[in-house]
Amino acid sequence: MSAAGNTGHSGKRTEPVAEGREHLPRQVSSTAETRALVQATPRVRTDIWEAVLPPLVALCIAAVVGDLLILSFGEAPASVFSLLVKGTWGNAYGIGQVLYKTTTLTCTGLAFALAARAGLFNVGAEGQLAAGGFGAALAGLLLPSGMPALLAIPVCVLVAMFAGAIVGAVPGALRARFGASEVIVTIMLNFIVLALLNWFVSAKLHVPETLHTPAIAAGMVPRLADVFTMFRGSAANFTIVLALLAAVASWWYLFHTRSGYELRAVGLQPDAAEYGGVRVPRVLWVTMALSGALAGLGGVNFVLGYKGYYEDGFAGGAGFLGIAVALVGRNHPFGILGAALLFATLSQGGLAVNAIVPKQLTDILTAVVILAVATAVPEVQKQLRAAAASVSASFHAARRGAPGGTA
C-alpha cells in the first residue's frame, strides 16, 4: 500500500536507493558507517494530512453505515453507541478486555505491516498466530512444572515465535526462490496449518471431549489483575508488555537498522535495491519469517496469558483483523498500537451491545473501515496532490503576473 499508493511522486522515494548505490552493498561493516548511512537516508516527506485524513474519513463512513444498520434493527444509534463505550472504556473490566484484545491485534498488525513495508502481503497471520499458540502450549507442556517462570516464559515465548516464523518463512522462501505469490501461498498455508493443528489436537493431544490440549505445566504469563486488582476477572495479562516491546523493536528495526533500511528499499523499488547490492531474495524470506514470528507472539496472549492451554480455533479471525489494524495504522508500529486499540474496542464493544443488536454489527464496521481506508487513502492522496499542484500552479502564475493567478 505505502509502496503502491505513492508511485505518484516516486522521485523522492527512489532517491535513497539511488544514492546508496555506491555505499550500501555488503562492504558496509562498522556500526558508525551504518549509522551514517541510515541518517543520510532522506526522510520521505509525510504530509500530516495524508497520514491522518484517510483513517478519519474511513471512521466517518463506518459511523454512517453503523447508524443505518442499527436503525434497520429498530434501535436508536445513540443508545447503542453509548452502550458500546460503557461496555469497553466505562469500567476496569471492559478496559482489561480491550487491552487483552489489543495485545493480539498489535502482534498480527505488526506482522502484516512489517511484510507490507517490504512489498509483501502476508495474509497468513491467522495460521502463524495459531502455530505460535500451539508452539507456546507444546513448550509449556514439555517443560517441568517446577521450572521458575523467569526461565519458562522466555522459552515458551521463543518457541511460539519460532513456530510462527517457520510458517512465515515458507511462503517467503517460495516467493524468493520460485516467485510464487506469497498472497496465495499464505492463504493456502492458513488452511494447511489449521487442519494440521486440528488433527494434532483432535487425534494426538487433547483432553477427552474437548478440542484443547491439557493445561500447560510451566510458562504462564501473570495476569494484569495480579498486580492491578481493579482488572480482576478480565483476561488482560502481561503479554501486552511483550506486544509493546515488539512494536518498539519493529520501529527500531524498520527505521534505525541497516536490515530495516534494506527491507524498506526492497518494498519501494526492488530492482533498484537489487542493483544497490541488497540481496533481495534473502530480505524476502527473512522478512516473512520475522513477520510470522510477530504473529506467533500473538498466540502467547491466549495460551500463556489467558487460557493456559491451546484450543482449536482460538485465532478466530484475529489474524485477518491484523490487516485492518496495519492499514489504519499506516504500516507504522506506533500507528498500529492506536489502530489495535480501536479495533479491540470495536470487538469488545460488539459483545457489550449484543443484547440489543447482533454483535456482528461491529464486525461489519471493521470490514467497512478496511474498505474505506483502502479506497480513501489513494483517493485522498490524489485529491491532496491535485490541490497542492493547483495552488503551486496559481502561485507561479501570480509570480509571472499572468492573469488568473489567485495569490
Place this chain on the structure above:
Amino acid sequence: MIVLIFVLQTIRIAIPYLLAAAGGVMSERVGVIALGLEGLMLSGAFGAALGSYYGNSPWMGLLGALVAGAVVTVVLAIATLRFKANQVVVGVAINLLVVATTRFFLRLVFDSASNSPRVPGFGGEGISNVLLASFVNPVVWLGLAALPVLGWVLYHTPFGLRVRAVGEKPEAAASLGVAVTSLRFKGLLIAGALASLGGAYLSLDQHQFTDSMTAGRGFIALAAVIFGRWEPVRVAVACVLFAAAETLQIQLQGAQLIPSQFVEMIPYLLTIIALAGVVGRSVAPAALGKTD
C-alpha cells in the same frame, strides 16, 4: 455400481467449485484478483435462501443469489476499479464483510444465530436415489456447462478476445478502442453471478442457509484457478480432481485410512506445488492486480 456412485458424488461436490472457479477465471482474466470468491459465494448462498424462503420457489432463490452477488460485486468493483484500492486488501475485506453481514441479517431476518429455516430447493422428491435426484437441479447443469462455455467465449468470441487483451495488455486494448474499465466491470459482474450461483447451489441443495456454510470453498475454487493456469478446461479438471479427493474421503470415512484433515489439505498443497513451478510454470494474466 460403486464407480457410478463415486462419479455422481464427485459431480455433486464439484458443482460449487466449478461455478466459483468459472467466476474466478473471469475475474482474473479481466485483471482483478479473485480473493473475494469466498464472500461472493457466501452472499449467493444467503441470497438464495432469502429468495427461496420468501418467494417460496427455488427459482426466486436463484434470483436472490444473483441480486446478493451483484450487490457485493458492485462494492468490489467500485473499490478496485473506481478507487484503484489494493485488490488483496479489498478481497480480504469483502470476505470479512459478507461473513459479518450474513450473520447480522440471519439474526435480523430469521432471528437465529446459526441457520435459516427450511427453504424450498429443486425437487427430485419422486426419485428414490438421492444422488440421481440432485440432477433435477438446473444449477448442476449450469455448473457442468460453466467452464466449457467460458472457454469457448474466451477463445472464440470478440468479447473473449477483449477480455484477454484487457487482462494481458490493457494499454494496447485501450489504444484499439476497448473501454477497459467498463469491460472489467462487465467481467466482474459475470464473475459475481457465477460465484453467487455456486453459493446458491449449497444453500438450495441443503434446503437452508447455515452460518459460514461455504467453509473455504471459495479458496479451493481459487486454488483450482491457479492450478488450472487460468485455462477454463484445465481449471475444470482441477475442480473435479479436488472434488474427487473429497469424495474419496467421504467414502473412506469408515475405514479411517487417512485422517480427514490431511485430505482437506490436498487442494491447498497442490496449489503451493503448482505455484512453486513443479508442474510447469504457471503464468498469471499480466495485468492481474494492476488495474491502474
